Amino acid sequence: MENTITAQDIIRDGELVFKKTACLTDNVLSYCPGCGHGVAHRILMEVIDEMGIQSQTIGVSPVGCSVLAYDFMNIDMQGAAHGRAPAVATGIKRVFPNKFVFTYQGDGDLAAIGTAETIHACNRGENIVIIFINNGIYGMTGGQMAPTTLPNMKSSTTPYGRDVKMMGHPIKMTEIVATLPGTCFVTRQAVHTPAAVNRSKKAIRKAFENQKLNKGLSFIEIVSNCNSGWKMTPVKSNKWMEENMFPYYPLGDIKDL
Amino acid sequence: MENTITAQDIIRDGELVFKKTACLTDNVLSYCPGCGHGVAHRILMEVIDEMGIQSQTIGVSPVGCSVLAYDFMNIDMQGAAHGRAPAVATGIKRVFPNKFVFTYQGDGDLAAIGTAETIHACNRGENIVIIFINNGIYGMTGGQMAPTTLPNMKSSTTPYGRDVKMMGHPIKMTEIVATLPGTCFVTRQAVHTPAAVNRSKKAIRKAFENQKLNKGLSFIEIVSNCNSGWKMTPVKSNKWMEENMFPYYPLGDIKDL
Amino acid sequence: MRELRLMKGNEAIAEAAIRCGVDAYYGYPITPQSEIMEYLTMEEPHKRTGMVVLQAESEIASIHMVYGAAGCGKMTMTSSSSPGISLMAEAISYMAGAELPCLIINVQRGGPGLGTIQPGQADYFQATKGGGHGDYNLIVLAPSSVQEMADFVGLSFDLAFKYRNPVLMLSDGAIGQMMEKVYLPAQKERLTDEEIEKRYSDWATFGKKANRERNIITSLSLESEVQEKHNFKLQAKYAKISQDEVRFERIACDDAEYLLVGYGTSARICQKVIQLGREKGIKIGLLRPITLWPFPSEEISKLANQVKGILSVEMSAGQMVYDVKLAVEGKVKVMHFGRFGGMIPSPDEVLHALEEKLIHN
Amino acid sequence: MRELRLMKGNEAIAEAAIRCGVDAYYGYPITPQSEIMEYLTMEEPHKRTGMVVLQAESEIASIHMVYGAAGCGKMTMTSSSSPGISLMAEAISYMAGAELPCLIINVQRGGPGLGTIQPGQADYFQATKGGGHGDYNLIVLAPSSVQEMADFVGLSFDLAFKYRNPVLMLSDGAIGQMMEKVYLPAQKERLTDEEIEKRYSDWATFGKKANRERNIITSLSLESEVQEKHNFKLQAKYAKISQDEVRFERIACDDAEYLLVGYGTSARICQKVIQLGREKGIKIGLLRPITLWPFPSEEISKLANQVKGILSVEMSAGQMVYDVKLAVEGKVKVMHFGRFGGMIPSPDEVLHALEEKLIHN
Amino acid sequence: MTEEIIIAGFGGQGVLSMGKILAYSGIMQDQEVSWMPSYGPEMRGGTANVTVILSSERISSPVINRFDTAIILNQQSMDKFEKMVKPGGVLLYDNNGITHPPTRKDINIYLVEAAKESALMGSTITFNMIVLGAYLQIKPIVNMENVIKGLKKSIPERHHKMLPLNEQAILRGHEIVKQIQETKSILV
Amino acid sequence: MTEEIIIAGFGGQGVLSMGKILAYSGIMQDQEVSWMPSYGPEMRGGTANVTVILSSERISSPVINRFDTAIILNQQSMDKFEKMVKPGGVLLYDNNGITHPPTRKDINIYLVEAAKESALMGSTITFNMIVLGAYLQIKPIVNMENVIKGLKKSIPERHHKMLPLNEQAILRGHEIVKQIQETKSILV
Amino acid sequence: MAKIKGTILVDIDKCKGCELCVVACPSNVIKLASDVNGKGYHFAYMEIPDACTGCVNCALVCPDSVITVHRLRPKSVQTV
Amino acid sequence: MAKIKGTILVDIDKCKGCELCVVACPSNVIKLASDVNGKGYHFAYMEIPDACTGCVNCALVCPDSVITVHRLRPKSVQTV
């Protein structure tokens, strides 16, 4: 009878179908409960694991909640100053053209202070991967407005909601970099459902394959949540994200050469 | 008999149909012979003269050959640090929302070091005018590659021509800022022929009218020459510009709301 | 009567700015000073006084926005913390060169690099010796209480406009984050555009009027002779400021045999050290520089004639101590004690250091 | 034998960089040093040695590219002039914090602000006291000839890697633009990736090998205790450098009654002053600091026991003079003479200043 | 009179606002006060603490490492701050989530089951007010009238309808400590 | 031996390269040399000048304001540098575009119509070599052999076919000055 | 029908109780405990273990990678 | 046909001899002088003054704004 099968039986007789990748360290993630950064970290490291490139990969972490990414990703990493990860990655990739180099950046980092570095790395077509976590807010510093904060969305510096007349509209960096000849693959994904996670992971895999083929810069935006900044539970924040972020930041490939 | 009419007769009996505007000072322009900066300066000042807004206008000059623009434009001006003119103009316009504010910038200034400031001023929809002189080179510092230098074009830092594999493709900032909701009028013009001069001037006029109406940011690219940097005579440089720059940077309005 | 509140130092700055009639704040978030902009956006000063508050895309953009507005004769300010202030170095040099009045606030954290977000005082050199290039000086004020965070906003602007020079308030995360009682200044009216145009018609840009030459804000002179002349003028101004604007506080100095020199949070701790020391019979005094530039060298030089030793207490590896040494010129022993990298010294360890370095030595 | 050439200082740096086996140069044009990148792009070092040369979109991007490549254990450099160096302040603090070896060249011009493009020496404070935030030190070398522009490239990298610390070459527009004879070093091979991975396996990022923990380049410690520990380590390193790496040149000091202290272009001028002075019977000597940090304080202190007065000659309003004073500790009179804002003092006026300020006074 | 207090617990336990009410109460009683929070990157799950000083004199250092009183609301804080209480000082804690209760013999330790009490009162927002009330029963450094004033000042206008509930909770805290004080003369 | 020279004129007159050849010639003769140009924003129409020092000793300051010789090729430069020639020094100039010829009596002034001569030679690129030749006739601080070597070093390989023409121009410069020297013993 | 059986292991000390696995599980297997772990979080556990199919959905969305999944295919399926 | 007559004044001291007016003139009125001005530039002048129609094309393209243009309409035209 089926219901006599215990968990122990399954573990003993069955197959292990999911386990944390060895490319993640055992450190406890410093992220808030339910934060999308965690899933993004994991699938990125799974790709590196699956491609067997741990020993050839150098990651660049930003300033933002993921500033400590190097505590969690079990690879050689450099912590870049706020916004400068694409320049740091350029510096690395140019001297190590055969290694794999990626940046992992938040929306404040990539789309505000780092705008010039982002655009020019993309425009030069650096052979790197940029992972861009867009949670519409400055998570780390306590929930201030990001360039990607939605119209009327509240943040600690737009306590009455973002007034687009004063602050402008949320910027769509992904659409912008897609117009540059230097990018070869530009996509917008999410990590809030199993299906979304799988799609994101495929995109990351493609990005690293592109890098192997010297195709140019692959740019992956992941629309994510910031429960603390948005002041919502993780479950609610994912729902809010679907309802509010996705219409403004529609998911899918924008460019795939 | 007509041929008895002397120049003196015409001056005395005829009308004055062209004279340097009083919004230009009497200082000798510091530009090389035939440099497009001169014409761009003049038509900008003519618009200010014709709109009668000299006493309400604050200009922002960049670092570049036009760093001394304030020596030639007879208006209150601020010299901004390299690339930061849009931020300086933002600072001014926000405290003087009813005055007219413009920046005048080169391609190195606006499209390289100033990329972030350009994009974010445009994205916020600052009510200002940006005049962008694209001569495909760093004129002032002696002809180094600009982000807008054409593929295979020689410069002092691409002495064998711009290799797009190494340096990326020339960037089209004007097309980029046209995608931002904050811009209301985005156009690309030139000043090398009488007709082009007239069209540019009309565009500048429209830009200032937009500012009066608080419509957002008007962005006018002027594709221009740099005889010294290109190492050509002015006449040849204009021809080269038509044949090489215009195909890459096609003239005309890109956005007009 | 002035209003009494319990506020964070950062909030006190923000509220004082509104009340002093500041025209514009441009900033970018960074811990431990983000409350300044957060408080301002919450208060909606555009409704209270018409003050502009704008979050820029970076510290570089912020400071250049300040440049623009300051060039219009408007009371303009920004704030940041250590790494963000470093990014402003070029612009600060420009503003000093162009003689623009403004207020820049550094709520210091522990460096170098990204460092920690905990309090630090290791940006003293940067503030007083010029993080930027070229010969210039900022007027540097060091508040050591929430009350002074509020009070120095008005003072800063007075000095900034008096000398047409940027003023830097060098605070730190402890004073920025802590709450104390603060008496807030009464609300002042912002200057109208007409008043500004009248007051600053000789330099500010607000549109060239028919009755005057155009005004130009710049720090450039392609001719070296002209640039040098301008620099001589700046140096003369700095000399004047050095003479007239030195500010400091003497605490228990009259009978002191040992002198502590400390500013900001360190000065607070030193007050406790005085108490602990005097309980033990060590006559300690404190000279608290309020202006770090101009530095109270003369007063320290005088005190050096009286005391047996001087300890410079800073949350740094030793920076202000060199200015103390320059003032003392070898007359008595000058030592440094500091915790850094986000650490705050305890009164006990300062006293211990004083005993070790100056008394039992 | 080493190759003899007539070259500009800027060109000598570029050629020396190729010959020293530098791996990468990242830069952005600015007068008066653009020839460095222009020479490099003309020489196509990627064909000669595989060296990377990339024009970045800004100085900020350049220095962060340097950060990235330096973090890989590669010999990496950038160059700029005053305003451009100011823009690098944050990154330089990061690199010092993360202990990254690299070479940064400042071919100084006259400031503050946009200033002039003519030579200056007013970035001394910025270079030696840290333009960036936090407690850190750069090793600062001051070449005073085209030959030294070439020689110090190799020396800089030796020091940078020996101590894992950024090195700054503080030159100026005069030395950058002038041509002199220069003996070029022989071509060295660049290190292979394998050699780098072997040499720097304990810190550089080149991909985590199975036999070691991952390497991390960072300047962050959220825990103050950890940050302070790191800072103590840095301070210990700085103390070691201060002890072992002071470099200077003594010219005509043995019998000197008056001492000039000057570096770079000023030191060149001072040599003429010595000659003019001695012709007039004034026994002048010159102490030329080669390392500005660590500063040759001890040597100056010694000389202060011998001479009647010291004149610090700088193309600035007086910056190094404070380090001279700190070294001298009041033993003899220390004065400053400078032209600035792009002006270069003539030997005559230096001699005149020496007479005025130290002899007839 | 100077009272140096640390209040430490999880981010969501109202640690900072408890300190703020205390500080405001001090002001109402014309005392000098300082309130110095720990601050850090906004990653949840961490601990939060605040140092509050009330004094009749000008306060020198707002940052101290020895306390007259420690109010401790989670284990991490216990591990960190138990040892920093001055001999003879007070340690007040809630045992919810405490796996290693305090062990020092040279200080006065009070266990206040505020979490349980607040559940009984039907509103978890009363938790920190119960703790505050308990503390003020042990050390009545500010009188109730000024506490209420302080409460009013530090709570936004729109929440003033909650004032009675908060007052009730403070009184409940008083009572709990009174009971402890009555039942044991020698404290654990 | 130390010779301190300023060469000044318009940007296009080959001022800098003349200085460079001179400096290279000095090196060929084992002298110490320095070559210090004026530099500025690349806006044309301005003047260009270069200070060249040749010396048997280590050169101290590369920047000087008194010269043994001034070679002056336009009016602006005349206005600026005539007064900086040391008493007894040499001022050599081309009169094309000179509206105010030099007036000092305490220096040796040579007028060399190099522009005219180069036109006669059918190649304007010889202009600066004529001037150089003239100068070296007045002050033979380097011998012709080393000048040719210097010329070779400072001209890119691909232009070496022009060497004979340059040599010819230098010799023409020699001659012009020889003539002057022969015709007048006291110089204007 | 021979159903695929699965089971999950939750590293409850590291679980942050975010509840994302709970909503991601198509079989409603997971719930948050009323108890808390050392960090004060209500950790996830299998409330209806029998319903687990080992589909890994929960593990895919778990931000903290604290879920391990095992799966046993019924013999019939396994041997096909 | 009554032709419109024009004339230009060139501020020859400030003219930089760039030749842009020369190529812009539809009537081939302008040439560069073989003489140079104080700055060494071959300045522009009216080589065929009679051909000038006062169309201002030259002035529009002159970067240094050194051209002033006057125009005389034939009586017939003027009075219309």
Ligand SMILES: Cc1ncc(C[n+]2csc(CCOP(=O)(O)OP(=O)(O)O)c2C)c(N)n1
């Ligand atoms: C130069 C500088 N400016 C500002 C900061 C403060 N800061 C740290 S993280 C951050 C923004 C983080 O937002 P984002 O990039 O969106 O990342 P998230 O935390 O949301 O993942 C800011 C402004 C800094 N560290 N350095």
Ligand SMILES: Cc1ncc(C[n+]2csc(CCOP(=O)(O)OP(=O)(O)O)c2C)c(N)n1
């Ligand atoms: C921070 C800084 N970096 C570099 C420079 C040097 N610089 C001056 S102008 C310029 C570029 C000018 O090019 P562009 O903006 O295209 O103007 P143009 O001269 O071509 O009109 C540069 C790099 C500077 N002044 N400041």
Ligand code: SF4
């Ligand atoms: S603050 Fe926001 S982005 Fe940062 S860890 Fe928490 S939820 Fe994630």
Ligand code: SF4
């Ligand atoms: S260098 Fe180029 S852009 Fe600058 S003035 Fe000359 S022609 Fe114009």
Ligand code: SF4
């Ligand atoms: S998703 Fe992970 S962290 Fe969140 S509740 Fe489930 S097991 Fe815990």
Ligand code: SF4
């Ligand atoms: S493996 Fe699938 S069925 Fe089992 S608990 Fe996870 S989500 Fe639910």
Ligand code: SF4
């Ligand atoms: S366009 Fe103007 S500057 Fe050029 S040649 Fe004609 S008149 Fe002279």
Ligand code: SF4
């Ligand atoms: S006005 Fe017209 S016709 Fe006359 S010279 Fe100028 S372009 Fe030629």
Ligand SMILES: [Mg+2]
């Ligand atoms: Mg974010």
Ligand SMILES: [Mg+2]
């Ligand atoms: Mg340009």
